[in-house]
Amino acid sequence: MWRYLIPIGLFAALVAFFYVGIDRDKQTLPSPLIGKPAPQWQLPSVEDPAKMVSSSDFAGKPYVLNVWATWCAECRHEHSALLAIAQRGEVPIVGVDWKDDRDQAQRWLQQLGNPYVANAYDGEGRVAIDWGVYGAPETFLVDSQGNVVFKHISSMTMEVWERDFLPRLKGNGTSR
Amino acid sequence: MRRVLVIALLICVIPLARAIDTAPAFDDPAQQSRYNDLIHQLRCVQCRSQSIADSNVSLAADLRRQVRELMAAGKSDAQILQYMTDRYGDYVLYDPPVKPQTWLLWAAPLLFVIIGGITAVVVIVRKSRVAVDDPAETDPALAGSSDAGAP
Known part of the structure; x- marks a missing residue:
């Protein structure tokens, strides 16, 4: 009897493995930055190369860092959500324009609207490497202590905002 | 040249x-x-x-x-x-470090060798015991009857 149980048991174990794996997101890499101090950076702004934007400009308060580019189709898709979030005024959104063309980026902001309080131009992608960016769009939440609290990969939506960002933002506001 | x-x-x-x-x-x-x-x-x-x-x-x-x-x-x-x-x-890293989260990854090949080895030993032991216990194998007088259908 037990000789039949062995293959059945092995099969059940295999099914269990596949069941656990089937819903797991294999495209999204967990960020090692979560819970750690956000990288410090300083970059020229998208609008004006002479003007610098720096992480210290936003220190002391929570902020959202959104990595985008005009070559990124998903970024166009998420832009309306970013505008809506900016409209709510819960937290400033800082843009990092990643490996992009500055003129096109300026045109993008003029045509689609500008949800960002400031926009940093990372033409060489150096700051993006410090943030562990491997695709656009990516959106980070930094708390008032300057720690990275959350990272969302791919398009931002209102659903993601309310589910993943808002609770962490509120928790940060009341507990500290 | x-x-x-x-x-x-x-x-x-x-x-x-x-x-x-x-x-x-x-x-x-x-x-x-x-x-x-x-x-x-x-x-x-x-x-x-x-x-x-x-x-x-x-x-x-x-x-x-x-x-x-x-x-x-x-x-x-x-x-x-x-x-x-x-x-x-x-x-x-293409060569992931050995950590609690990755021990299964690293141990899996060894685990499979052990499982395969145990299976092989069990099968061999059981087969040889059957051969010894089988009267047809040990008693030449009965050999003909068990192989009756064979050409």
């Missing part, structure tokens, strides 16, 4: 013609081989199934540039790999 040598040399150059890495070569061959080792150990996180040495995605080029700069800054191999894992996690 000389022509053969020239052709042989040209064949040696073929791998260089792939030119995924368009950055200039190092002057020091030791540094070049160190660089090659490093970029083969790092995964292109954007393209997943390639190392940053094999990928022409722009992020891979950025990471190769970063490796060069860190080498120029006098960082050790371990420091450079740490720099990458600090930013991209263990997934960036």
Whole structure:
């Protein structure tokens, strides 16, 4: 009897493995930055190369860092959500324009609207490497202590905002 | 003879013609081989199934540039790999470290060898016992009857 149980048991174990794996997101890499101090950076702004934007400009308060580019189709898709979030005024959104063309980026902001309080131009992608960016769009939440609290990969939506960002933002506001 | 040598040399150059890495070569061959080792150990996180040495995605080029700069800054191999894992996690390494989260990954081959070995031993022991216990095998008088159907 037990000789039949062995293959059945092995099969059940295999099914269990596949069941656990089937819903797991294999495209999204967990960020090692979560819970750690956000990288410090300083970059020229998208609008004006002479003007610098720096992480210290936003220190002391929570902020959202959104990595985008005009070559990124998903970024166009998420832009309306970013505008809506900016409209709510819960937290400033800082843009990092990643490996992009500055003129096109300026045109993008003029045509689609500008949800960002400031926009940093990372033409060489150096700051993006410090943030562990491997695709656009990516959106980070930094708390008032300057720690990275959350990272969302791919398009931002209102659903993601309310589910993943808002609770962490509120928790940060009341507990500290 | 000389022509053969020239052709042989040209064949040696073929791998260089792939030119995924368009950055200039190092002057020091030791540094070049160190660089090659490093970029083969790092995964292109954007393209997943390639190392940053094999990928022409722009992020891979950025990471190769970063490796060069860190080498120029006098960082050790371990420091450079740490720099990458600090930013991209263990997934960036083709040779993941042994940790509680990865022990199953590392132990799996050994586990399968052990399971296979135990199965083989059990099967062999059982087969040999059956052969010994089978009267047909030990008693020549009964051998004919059990093989009656055989030609």
